[in-house]
Amino acid sequence: MIGRLTSAVGRSSVVAVVVTAVAAVIGLLPLISGRDPALTVLRARSAEREADVEALASVRRELGLDAGPAGLLRRWLEGLVHGDFGRSWVSGEPVGARVADSLGVSATLTAFAVLVAAAVMALLMARTLVRTVNGRRDDSGNGVAAVLAGMPEFVLGALFVVVFAVRLGWLPTSGWNDLGNAVLPAVALGIPAGAVLGVVARDAIRDAASEQWLRAWTAAGLRRRVIGLAVLRRAASVVAQQLGLLFAGLFGGAAAVEVAFAVPGIGRLAINGAIAQDVPVVQACVLTILAVGVVTSGIGGPARRLLLGRAATAAALTAAPPAPRPPARTWVWICATAAAGIVIGYGLLRDPLAIDLTHRLLSPSLTHPMGTDAVGRDMLARLSHGAVNTALLALAVTATTAVIGVMVGLAANRTSTVSALMNALPPVVVALVVAAAAGPGWAGAVAAVVVTGWAPLAGHARSLAAEQRASTYLTASRALGASPWHLTTRHVLPAIVPAVVRNACVRLPAVALALATLGYLGLGAQPPDPEWGLLIAEGMPYVERAPWTVLFPAAGLIALGLAASSLATRVR
Template identity: 50%
Template structure:
C-alpha cells in the first residue's frame, strides 16, 4: 500500500511539474503577446490590434488548456516550438546546449571521482580515519562561489587559464574544477566516513587471518560500501545540473543551464520550456539510473531488504571552531549594520579599503561593509523563514511516509536553481520567489528524519502501555509522539540553516532572487563581477562571508554530530524517564 501511495504521489507531482512548465506563458502573469511584440519590434506601439495579431499567430487566443494540449502534442512529436525572440526552432538550441552541458558534467564527474579517490585512499591504506575537514569544506562550498574565486585567482590574477567561452579543452578546466570539487568532496566524504565501520566488521578480521591480500579486502570493502550510497551519488549528479547553471553563467559557457537562465530573463518562454524540460529529464534519468545501479549491485537476494551500513564513526569538532566563525561573521555584520548601505558617493567609486571604508566601496561608491552587514538580514533572515516552512512541512509529511516518499523523489530531482528559474518566470525575480523555490525542495531530508522517528516512537514499549490502558490517540500523538519527533527534527532544520542561506545566495547571484539595490550577499557577488579586476575586494567581501557561512555549517554539523554520539547524559535520561512516567500516570 505504501509503495502504491508513493508511486501515485510521484506520478502526480511529475505531472504537476510538467503542467507548470507547459503553462508558463499563462503562469507568468504577463501578456505573452506583449513580450513577443517587443522582441520582434521594440519600436512598434503595443496596440490592441497588434497584440491580437500576435496572439492569433502564436495560438494564445485558444486558452491555457488548449495551449497545454498543443505543447504536450508537440513533445510527443519531438517538436518544442519556436523561439519568441529569435524565431528559430527550439529543439536544435536545446540539443546544442545539452551537448555542451553533458561534456562539462562529464569533465566535472572525472574531477569528482579523482578527488574522491584521493580522499578515500588513505582510509583504505590505514584502515581508519575519515575524509577530514578538507572534504567537508569542499562539499559545503557552493559552485558559484568556487567558480568566482577560481575566475579571480586563476584567470584574472595569475592568468593561467581562459575565463570565458568554450573554444577548446583549456576552457573546460576552471568550470570543471568549480563543479567537480564540491561533488568530489561529498563523494569522498560519504565513502571515507563509511569505510572505517565496514573495516571493523567481523568478516574483515577473518579474511585477514586467512591471509587474504589487502587489495582484495579493500575491493570487497568498497563493494560493501557503495550500494547503500548509490542514491546519494545520484543526488550528487543531480546537483551538478543545478550547479552547472551558475558555473556556465560565470564562465559564459553556452550550455543548457545558461540557455535556460537567459530565456528566463528575456521571457523567451518556449525556449525556457525546452531548457527546463531538458534539465528535468537529466535529473530524473540520473535518479532512475542510480536506482537501477543499486539494484544490480545488491543482487536479487538483497533487493527487497536492502543493505544497511553500520553507523559511521562520529566526526568530532571542537566547539571553539563554530564559535570563532560565528564571532567573525557577527562582528562584520554588527559593524556593517551601523553604516548606511544605500549612501552613494560617486567620487569614491571602487575605493580601496581604508579606515573610512574598511572593505572598500563598490561601483557606485557605496560602502561594501555596510551592504555586507545589512545583507545578512536579507540572506540569513529569509533563510530562517524558509527553514521554518521546511520544518513544518517535514513534520507534517513525516506522518505520511508513503505520500512523502513519492513527492521527495521529484523534489530531489529538481535543484534549487531550476525551481528558481520556474518561479522567476511565473512570478518574476525577487526575494519571495527565491524563498518559495528553496522551500519547495528543502523539506525531503526533514520529512525522512521525521518519518524514521515517528516509526521508532510508535514502536516503543511505553506507547504500547499507553494504548493498553486506553489512552486516546490524540493524547498519544500530542503528548508523546509529536514532542519526541519535533525536537530532533527542529535541531536538524537548524543545522540546515546555513545551507539554505547559501542556496538563496546562489539564486541572488543568478539574478533570480533579491533585486538591486537590495544588499543581498549573492547579489553583491554578482554585481562585483563587472569590475572584479579593478576592485577585487568588492567581490572578496561577500565571497569570504559566504565561505565563513559554509564553514559554520560544516563545523556546527560536526560538533552537533559529536555531541549526539556521546549519548544522553544521566540527567537527560532521568528527565526523559520522569516525563514518560508522568505521561503514563496522566494517561491512566
C-alpha cells in the same frame, strides 16, 4: 511478476503526469502572471516597431494566444505527441533542434563536472580510508570539505578565468568550440559538488569501520587490500545513490556557470527563454531537464543493489550504530564565534546603503576595514547587515530540507519518483512560478530552494535506512516482537540522522548561495539589499581590480559552512 509490472507502470504514469503538469504550468507562466507575452515578443523581435493595438493583435494571432490557455495547451500537447516542440516565438526557429544541440553541450559539461566531483571526493576520503584499513579511527573534521562546498561556483569560475585563461593563457575564457572549453566550467561545477560527496563518503567509511564484519576480518588477518576493497564497496553503495542525484542536479542547475562562461547549454537556453517569455523554448527545456533528471536519478538504486548484492535486502548486513566521535575543542569555536560577533556588531553600527561616489572601490583601510564597492558603500556594513538575513534564512531552509529528507528517506522506494523529479527541477523554475503568482520576494526564493533541496538528502537517508533495516540486530529485534515504530525511532533514526545532518550542513553555504542567486535574478532579495549573494554578483565585474568586493562575501559563505560543519560533528 505481475505486481512488479503494475508497480512500474504506476510509477511511469506518475512521472508522465507530473512532468507534463510542470511543463504546462511553466509554459503558461506568462499568462498566469497577467503580463502580455505579445508585447514582450514584439519588443524582442523589433525594438523600433511601435506596440500598437494592430501589431499586438497580429502577434497574438500568430502565436495562438487568442485561443486562451486551453487552446495553447491543446496545441502544445498535439505537437508533443508527434515529437514537435513547436517554433520559437522570438526567432521562429524549430525548438527541437535548439534543445537537442543544447542537450549535448549540457550533458558533456555535466559529465566532466561529475568526474571532477569524483576526484575531489576521492582526495577527501583517502585519509579516512587508509586509517580505517589500518585499524585506526579517523576523528578529523570536515573543515576542508566545508570550505570547498562554500565556494560559489561562479566565483571559482571567475578566479579560474583570471588565472588560467587571462594570465597564463592555457585555456579559453568562454564559448564552446572544443573540449578545452569544458575544463574551467566543469572544474567550477565539480569542486563544490565533490566536497559534498566527500562528506557522504567519509561518513559511509566510518560507519563501515564500526561494523562487526570489519573487526572479524581484521582479527582473521586478511590482507589490507581485501579489507580496503570491501570497505570501498560498502561506502560506494551509499555514494552511488548520490551520484545519480548529483548528475541530475548539476545538469539542471548549471545555468549560472553556463551563463558565466557563455556555454550554449540547456540551462542558459531555459533562462533566456524565460526572460524573453519564449514559451515553446521554456516548455521544451523544462521537459528535457526533468526527463534527464528522472533517468539519471533512478540509477542510484540499482547501483546500490548491485554493489551490495543480497545484502541490500537480506539480513546479511551486520552494521551497528556508529560510535560517537569526540567533540571538537569548544574554546576554539567560542573564540571564533566571539570574533565574528564583534566584527558583525561593529559593522551593524554603519550604514549599508550610504553611497559616496568619491570613495568608489577603495581598498581595505582603517576607515573602511573591508573596502568599498563600486558606488562607495562600506563593505563591512553591507556584509554585517546581510549576515542576519543570509545566515539565519539559510539555516532555517537547511533545517527544513533535512527534516523533509529524513522523513521521505524513511518511506523508502515509495517516494523515489517524486524525489527524482524534485531533484531534477532547477530552483529558478519553481521561483518563476511563485513569482508569477505572488510576485518576487524572499518567499518565492525560499519556496524554490525548499521544494528542490530535500531530494539529495532523501536519497542519502533512504540508502542508510535500507542498510539499517537489513542489519542483523534489527532482524533479531523484529523476531522478538519489536514494533516498526519502536525500531524506527530507537534504532533507524539515531543511526541515519547524524550522517544526513552532516550532509545538510555541508550544503548550507550552497543553500545561501542559491537564495542569493535567485535574488540576483530578480526572484528573491532585491537591490540594494545588503545580501551576500548580491554582494558577490555586484563585485564580479570588478574582481580583478577590487578583489575584496568578492572575497569578503565569499569568505562569509565559507565561514558559514565551517560553522555548520563544526555544529554537525556534535550531533549524535
